[in-house]
Amino acid sequence: MTKVHFIVNPIAGKGSVLDEKALSGYFDAAAYEITVKTSNYAGHAVKLAKESVESGVDVLVACGGDGTINEVASCLVHTPVLLGIVPMGSGNGLAESLKIPRRLKAAMETIKKGRVSRIDVAMVNGRPFFSNMGIGFDVKVISNYNAGGQRRFWAYVKAVVRSIRDFSSKERIKVEFDQKTFKTNPFMFFVSNSKVMGYDISLTRMASLQDGLLDVVIIENLTKGEILILGLFMLLRLNQYLKKIQYFKVKELKFSFEGQGKERFMQTDGELHHLEDRQVSVSVEGGALNVLVP
Numbered sequence: 619m620t621k622v623h624f625i626v627n628p629i630a631g632k633g634s635v636l637d638e639k640a641l642s643g644y645f646d647a648a649a650y651e652i653t654v655k656t657s658n659y660a661g662h663a664v665k666l667a668k669e670s671v672e673s674g675v676d677v678l679v680a681c682g683g684d685g686t687i688n689e690v691a692s693c694l695v696h697t698p699v700l701l702g703i704v705p706m707g708s709g710n711g712l713a714e715s716l717k718i719p720r721r722l723k724a725a726m727e728t729i730k731k732g733r734v735s736r737i738d739v740a741m742v743n744g745r746p747f748f749s750n751m752g753i754g755f756d757v758k759v760i761s762n763y764n765a766g767g768q769r770r771f772w773a774y775v776k777a778v779v780r781s782i783r784d785f786s787s788k789e790r791i792k793v794e795f796d797q798k799t800f801k802t803n804p805f806m807f808f809v810s811n812s813k814v815m816g817y818d819i820s821l822t823r824m825a826s827l828q829d830g831l832l833d834v835v836i837i838e839n840l841t842k843g844e845i846l847i848l849g850l851f852m853l854l855r856l857n858q859y860l861k862k863i864q865y866f867k868v869k870e871l872k873f874s875f876e877g878q879g880k881e882r883f884m885q886t887d888g889e890l891h892h893l894e895d896r897q898v899s900v901s902v903e904g905g906a907l908n909v910l911v912p
């Protein structure tokens with residue numbers, strides 16, 4: 619009997635309810651034992667996932683977006699438990715990078731087929747991330763998006779427009795990797811394990827979840843006009859031709875904020891976290907998570 623637990627985030631994306639009755643219908647009752655749990659608050663999926671792992675689950679399925687996947691997957695790193703994904707978020711960056719279908723039936727087939735991919739797991743100051751992390755403009759967009767209260771594509775567009783109006787990059791950081799050290803005042807400092815950020819938008823189409831490396835994107839301070847050009851080039855998938863964008867592939871890196879005493883935030887997998895420390899260390903471990911893929 620294969621034990622499959624689903625953890626559903628009811629507020630992810632457009633918000634939808636998946637219950638035991640609906641999900642059990644996709645599985646042969648003689649071969650699978652299905653349990654469905656609902657996340658009732660931010661962070662709850664971590665507790666639910668830990669309980670499932672302790673109970674000896676075989677497959678743990680995150681039903682939501684990158685935030686839900688992060689909470690569930692962080693409990694599965696270095697365990698034999700397989701991560702399943704039902705993309706129900708707004709952006710669904712990791713699911714898109716893994717080519718996991720959005721249609722419920724097709725997502726269930728992926729889980730039953732049992733094809734496993736071992737993917738890299740990244741860490742920033744002890745916190746795991748699977749898709750990307752960043753400081754700068756992306757933090758501003760997520761903060762405006764969260765304040766908007768809606769989890770839709772147009773809410774992202776609105777948040778981006780508001781962020782272009784409000785954003786100013788005053789933070790100077792010192793970056794260190796591969797025996798190189800340099801200082802920058804970035805519009806965006808973005809580190810990605812996966813290809814897609816969400817809604818098929820990407821700054822790192824060359825990234826691989828299985829190369830044991832992180833793709834670093836540093837975009838120098840931009841004028842508002844240049845931000846609009848960047849947006850257009852990203853939509854047209856031409857961003858690699860912009861001179862102000864630098865790309866690196868690294869195994870690990872460090873950066874530190876030069877200024878004093880400001881409240882700072884980073885985003886990991888689309889969720890904001892307070893940065894307690896001025897020093898930030900990012901690294902990646904190859905193949906530390908087992909994910910079910912088509």
Ligand SMILES: Nc1ncnc2c1ncn2[C@@H]1O[C@H](COP(=O)(O)OP(=O)(O)OP(=O)(O)O)[C@@H](O)[C@H]1O
Nearest residue numbers: 630631658659660682683684685686707708709710
């Ligand atoms: N019952 C709940 N009420 C409020 N927030 C919740 C609840 N359950 C989970 N959350 C939080 O919802 C947030 C958003 O979830 P998630 O990222 O999965 O969806 P999304 O933002 O719509 O998708 P994506 O990240 O792919 O754009 C996560 O931070 C998670 O902790």
